Amino acid sequence: TIGEGSFVNSFSQLFSGYNEDGRITIGNNCHIGMNVNICCISHEIGDSSQRGGIAKYKPIIINNGCWIGANSFIGQGVTIGAGSVVIRDCEPNCLYAGNPAKKIKRLN
Numbered sequence: 001t002i003g004e005g006s007f008v009n010s011f012s013q014l015f016s017g018y019n020e021d022g023r024i025t026i027g028n029n030c031h032i033g034m035n036v037n038i039c040c041i042s043h044e045i046g047d048s049s050q051r052g053g054i055a056k057y058k059p060i061i062i063n064n065g066c067w068i069g070a071n072s073f074i075g076q077g078v079t080i081g082a083g084s085v086v087i088r089d090c091e092p093n094c095l096y097a098g099n100p101a102k103k104i105k106r107l108n
Helices: none
Strands: 013-016 025-026 038-040 043-046 052-057 058-064 093-099 102-106
Touching: 038 058
Parallel strands: 013 038, 025 058
Antiparallel strands: 043 052, 093 102
């Protein structure tokens, strides 16, 4: 669903699931920049031989008044009140999250 006064710019893509698990909700007065990908579909994290394991779906909620900058990726299971900001390089084989983004864990 997309709320009143919200705008999704050119070349953005929204990938939802087949049921409530893959619902995308965009609140009122949100601006989604160009070439943004919003994706409710992901995979379990596999080992280093194949990181993308079994497919899974989780909803995404973008609350009222958010601005998602161009070329952003919003992954499944995320609720946004304010976007994360990456201000440094990210190490390979690691998971980052937060505002500013911080290394949460090293992947096997």
